[in-house]
Amino acid sequence: MMDVVRPKIEGSVAVGEGRRIGFAEFGSPHGRAVFWLHGTPGARRQIPLEARRWADEENIRIIGLDRPGVGSSTPYRYPSVLGFADDLRTVADTLGVDQMAIIGLSGGGPYALGVAAAMPERVVVAGILGGVAPTVGPDAVSGGAMELGKHAAGVLEVAGAPIGRTVSSFIRVARPIASPAIGIYGLLSPKADRQLLARPEFKAMFLDDLLNGGRHRMEAPFADVVVFSRDWGFRVGDVTVPVRWWHGDRDHIIPHRHGEHMVDLLPDAKLFTMSGDSHLGGLGMATDILAELMSVWDDSGR
Secondary structure: OOOOOOOOOEEEEEEEEEEEEEEEEEEOOOOOEEEOOOOOOOOOOOOOOOHHHHHOOOEHHHHOOOOOOOOOOOOOOOOHHHHHHHHHHHHHHHHOOOOEEEEEOHHHHHHHHHHHHHHOOEEEEEEEEEEOOOOOOOOOOOOOHHHHHHHHHHHHHHHHHHHHHHHHHHHHHHHHHHHHHHHHHHOOOOOHHHHHHHOOHHHHHHHHHHHHOOOOOOOOOHHHHHHHOOOOOOOOOOOOOEEEEEEOOOOOOHHEEEEEEEEHHOOOOOOOOEOOOOEEEEEEEHHHHHHHHHHHHHHHHO
């Protein structure tokens, strides 16, 4: 396996009575802060290796967070997506972050928007990579993987935690077959994702994230599905900070029209269509995405 850029700092922050959120930092400890929210599934190290290196070169501080129930974070299910914002605010305060950009990949997208809605005075710009859209309420859109998730949410409210513990137990003993498993997933994916997963640096990143996050606990993905199936606790139009949205036009998990729908609802948003790309396409252009967000930050005067 190729060398992996390790976190500069890794640990957890107390966010409530008996609860902690795990984090991993990359890049410059004194640079502009970017919180990176992983997909579903995923954990705090689900950050492309080239983004980790770029952060060092460009004086950027990237902070990856575990959501509750994966990695070093205590299992917990938020009443709504918006509830995550209070935890991120506590983490930011503890780590000395005042102003920030925020990136949400796939299932991290709703949480990134929730944080932007809750903290417009601190979030300078948000970047969404193939983000999940609401399934209920006035902002809802149908189709995609969350159509199935919406129907499974009732079962997962009860069974999600024990399923997650079983998956985590399997990951702990499955290290030797983790790499072939990622290869098999790639073979079952669309061409663009298959090509990305075949690249050594992306396979290394996914293995690094999986084996350092999922082996501890894996309840977060099932909690995500339940929370996404509820009212998010805010309207998409409440997000007033600039949003840049990247979405593959061949996304087989979250349809491209979901990205179009969300950008239409957001007051200050721009859609970047990734031609020929599927669900993981945003990971393949992480440095371009970071550069765009930093450009918006520069233009904001903040």
